[in-house]
Amino acid sequence: MTVSVKQAILERRSIKKFNGQLVEKQAVLQILDDAKWAPNHGNRQPWRVVVATDxxxxxxxxxxxxxxxxxxxxxxEETLATQMQKFTLAGAYAFxxxxxxxxxxxxxEDYAAVSCYLQNAQLLAWEQGIGTCWKTPGFLDNPKFREALQAKExxxxxxxxxxxxxxEATPAKPRKELADFVTEFGA
Structure with a gap:
């Protein structure tokens, strides 16, 4: 499936309900490798990614x-399995x-560059029919989580x-109208 950049931007959605099918490690790695062309000041490429597949x-x-x-x-067991679906139905992870x-x-600048990197990954995945969801749960700073990822100081x-x-993709939520967020200089 080939989509235009505009089509990918307009149609891509964060997927909150995956179907449990695994995503091949090579597909994830290719997406992450292609995403590295994100703009980043001084070509610092300040990201590091820990991948979990298979x-x-x-x-x-x-x-x-x-x-x-x-x-x-x-x-x-039933309640735990239900609560765990938000984690277990994803086919791969990248931290x-x-x-x-x-x-x-x-x-x-580095935070902005990583955000661009992640947007690239979302669009590249979407083009291949792979959904993504970028989450920022509070436990990302938990010492146990940092240790598992071997995060440096x-x-x-x-x-x-x-x-x-x-x-099924979630329908798009309405966006602001252009006039609501763009004004002319000096106006």
Whole structure:
């Protein structure tokens, strides 16, 4: 399926309900490699990505269960399985880290560059019929989570990025009209 850039931008949606089909590791790696052409000041490419596919997904699910579902041990198997679907139905994961420069200007530029990188990945995945969801749960800063990702002291985990196949995309929510966010200089 080939789509134009405009079509990909207008039609891409964050997928919240995946169908459980695994996404091949090579497809994820190709998307992440192509996404590296995102604009980034000074060609710093300040991102680092930890990928979980195939047999590594079980370890990710365990970690997410421990961090995201309080008192999961007290839940029935059925309730736990239902709550875990938001994690277990994704077909692959990419956890995105950014180097935190001590200089504010560079830190902001780097965060913007990683955001562009992730948008590229979303559009590239969409073109292949793979959905994504960029999540920023509170546990990204949890020491146990950082340790699992081998995050360095000067790195910030900024995204839990899910890849997966889906049966239905969520309809688009309305956007602001152009006149609501663009004004002419000097007006």
């Amino acid at each position: 047999e590594k997904l079980a370890q990710v699910h365990e970690l997410l269960r421990d961090l995201a579902i309080p008192k999961w041990q007290e839940l029935s 995105v880290l950014v180097t935190e420069d001590m200089r504010q200007k560079e830190r902001l 000067n790195e910030r985990v900024i995204a839990m990025f899910q890849f997966g196949y889906f049966d």
